[in-house]
Amino acid sequence: MPQGKPAGVPCVQLDAHGRCQIFGQPTRPAVCSQLQASVEMCGPHEDGGHFALAYLNRLESLTRPG
Ligand code: SF4
Numbered sequence: 001m002p003q004g005k006p007a008g009v010p011c012v013q014l015d016a017h018g019r020c021q022i023f024g025q026p027t028r029p030a031v032c033s034q035l036q037a038s039v040e041m042c043g044p045h046e047d048g049g050h051f052a053l054a055y056l057n058r059l060e061s062l063t064r065p066g
Contacts, residue, residue, distance in 0.1 A: 007065070043055070
Protein backbone atom coordinates (compact mmCIF):
# COMPACT_ATOMS: atom_id res chain seq x y z
CA MET A 1 0.00 0.00 0.00
CA PRO A 2 2.18 2.86 -1.33
CA GLN A 3 0.42 5.56 0.69
CA GLY A 4 0.37 3.49 3.86
CA LYS A 5 -2.47 1.46 5.36
CA PRO A 6 -5.29 3.67 6.56
CA ALA A 7 -6.78 2.80 9.92
CA GLY A 8 -9.77 0.49 9.61
CA VAL A 9 -8.75 -0.80 6.17
CA PRO A 10 -7.38 -4.36 5.89
CA CYS A 11 -3.92 -4.65 4.35
CA VAL A 12 -4.12 -5.64 0.69
CA GLN A 13 -1.55 -8.38 1.38
CA LEU A 14 -3.90 -10.36 3.63
CA ASP A 15 -5.32 -13.53 2.12
CA ALA A 16 -8.78 -14.96 2.79
CA HIS A 17 -7.45 -16.65 5.95
CA GLY A 18 -5.94 -13.43 7.34
CA ARG A 19 -2.38 -14.44 6.53
CA CYS A 20 0.26 -12.21 5.00
CA GLN A 21 0.86 -13.21 1.39
CA ILE A 22 4.33 -11.64 1.32
CA PHE A 23 5.60 -12.93 4.68
CA GLY A 24 9.35 -13.55 4.45
CA GLN A 25 9.70 -11.71 1.16
CA PRO A 26 11.84 -8.59 0.72
CA THR A 27 8.82 -6.64 -0.46
CA ARG A 28 7.22 -6.92 2.97
CA PRO A 29 7.30 -3.46 4.57
CA ALA A 30 10.10 -2.89 7.08
CA VAL A 31 7.61 -1.88 9.75
CA CYS A 32 6.07 -5.36 9.48
CA SER A 33 9.38 -7.23 9.40
CA GLN A 34 10.80 -5.32 12.36
CA LEU A 35 7.77 -5.65 14.60
CA GLN A 36 8.72 -7.67 17.66
CA ALA A 37 5.95 -9.65 19.27
CA SER A 38 5.61 -9.13 23.00
CA VAL A 39 3.34 -10.35 25.77
CA GLU A 40 2.08 -6.79 26.13
CA MET A 41 0.86 -6.87 22.52
CA CYS A 42 -0.10 -10.52 22.09
CA GLY A 43 -1.45 -11.44 25.51
CA PRO A 44 -1.66 -15.02 26.74
CA HIS A 45 -0.88 -17.75 24.21
CA GLU A 46 -4.05 -19.67 25.03
CA ASP A 47 -6.57 -16.99 24.07
CA GLY A 48 -6.42 -17.71 20.34
CA GLY A 49 -5.35 -14.21 19.35
CA HIS A 50 -8.31 -12.34 20.79
CA PHE A 51 -6.10 -10.16 22.97
CA ALA A 52 -3.81 -9.31 20.02
CA LEU A 53 -6.76 -8.44 17.79
CA ALA A 54 -8.23 -6.16 20.47
CA TYR A 55 -4.79 -4.54 20.90
CA LEU A 56 -4.47 -3.90 17.15
CA ASN A 57 -8.03 -2.56 16.96
CA ARG A 58 -7.18 -0.16 19.78
CA LEU A 59 -4.04 1.02 17.96
CA GLU A 60 -6.08 1.57 14.80
CA SER A 61 -8.68 3.51 16.72
CA LEU A 62 -6.06 5.68 18.40
CA THR A 63 -4.27 6.45 15.12
CA ARG A 64 -7.34 7.01 12.94
CA PRO A 65 -7.16 10.51 11.39
CA GLY A 66 -9.82 12.92 12.49
S1 SF4 B 1 2.53 -8.22 7.79
FE1 SF4 B 1 2.43 -6.18 6.87
S2 SF4 B 1 2.29 -6.59 4.66
FE2 SF4 B 1 1.77 -8.48 5.70
S3 SF4 B 1 -0.47 -8.44 5.90
FE3 SF4 B 1 0.38 -7.58 7.79
S4 SF4 B 1 0.41 -5.38 7.45
FE4 SF4 B 1 0.20 -6.36 5.45
